[in-house]
Amino acid sequence: MKKEWTEQDLRRFAQEAEPAFEQVTLTQVNEEAGRIWQDDGVMVDYVLRNGQVDCVLRRQIEADGKLWELTMTAPLAGNTLPEDRMTAREREMCREDMNHDFLSGVFNRRYADTELCVRLDEWADAHRCASIALVEMDDADRMKAEQGEAVMDQLICFVANQWKKHFDRPAERVVCRMSDTLFLICCADKTADELTAEMKKIYAEMPRECIASVGLMRRVAFTQSIAVASTKEVRCRNWDALYQLAEKRLHEAMAAGGDRVWQAD
Numbered sequence: 001m002k003k004e005w006t007e008q009d010l011r012r013f014a015q016e017a018e019p020a021f022e023q024v025t026l027t028q029v030n031e032e033a034g035r036i037w038q039d040d041g042v043m044v045d046y047v048l049r050n051g052q053v054d055c056v057l058r059r060q061i062e063a064d065g066k067l068w069e070l071t072m073t074a075p076l077a078g079n080t081l082p083e084d085r086m087t088a089r090e091r092e093m094c095r096e097d098m099n100h101d102f103l104s105g106v107f108n109r110r111y112a113d114t115e116l117c118v119r120l121d122e123w124a125d126a127h128r129c130a131s132i133a134l135v136e137m138d139d140a141d142r143m144k145a146e147q148g149e150a151v152m153d154q155l156i157c158f159v160a161n162q163w164k165k166h167f168d169r170p171a172e173r174v175v176c177r178m179s180d181t182l183f184l185i186c187c188a189d190k191t192a193d194e195l196t197a198e199m200k201k202i203y204a205e206m207p208r209e210c211i212a213s214v215g216l217m218r219r220v221a222f223t224q225s226i227a228v229a230s231t232k233e234v235r236c237r238n239w240d241a242l243y244q245l246a247e248k249r250l251h252e253a254m255a256a257g258g259d260r261v262w263q264a265d
Helices: 007-020 031-036 088-098 109-113 115-125 140-147 149-164 192-205 239-255
Strands: 023-029 043-049 052-063 066-075 130-137 173-177 182-188 209-212 218-221 224-230 260-262
Touching: 007 023, 007 052, 007 066, 109 115, 109 173, 115 130, 115 182, 115 239, 130 140, 130 149, 130 192, 130 239, 140 149, 149 173, 149 182, 149 209, 182 192, 192 224, 192 260, 224 239, 239 260
Parallel strands: 224 260
Antiparallel strands: 023 066, 043 052, 052 066, 130 182, 130 224, 173 182, 209 218
């Protein structure tokens, strides 16, 4: 890529790259994010999305006195599963990998949107209630700009492990990473009030700092917003309605300043 760019050059390049990639985005970033970037090269990440491994290329470029981040995403070649050549055990292990988040090791959105939905139906058929909690790190965008991607990855793993200690019995208590800093916790045989009380107790005792070992070792403080909803609060067996109710309460918790477990209505 050439050294001298204009914004028009960048936008033209992004448009011309679209046929070769699954997704191409160009966004302006602040100076703080530019100082975090380690060099003038390309940053490469691998992300599991929709059952396939995607390669994500990122590059920061200065153009017209502004700093821009160019992101290009494409699936890895040959990452589809040759299930016809797999043994039953190999298929089971592969599916298990696909259901887990590569970074934190907890379950991922694919698991939440497929197998966890089935689990909720099974609990409903057995006349068992269940509740979910959405957990989001407060001010995640600001922290990412200030601390950088590598430190945020450490923080995400730390938070995931804190919740996993209490919710890691796949038959009835699970933790899923839904997006960058958003987690879902599902617990069988708990009403919204009961899970809210449990989450409050756990959160009150949870460390609020993570030791970051990238560069100079330092402590990174963080808080979380948490909201709970129960299957008893939605009609029929509607996973979308349950998730949306928890999401609405999470937004209310964050709007109220975060750092709290939001009470059910």
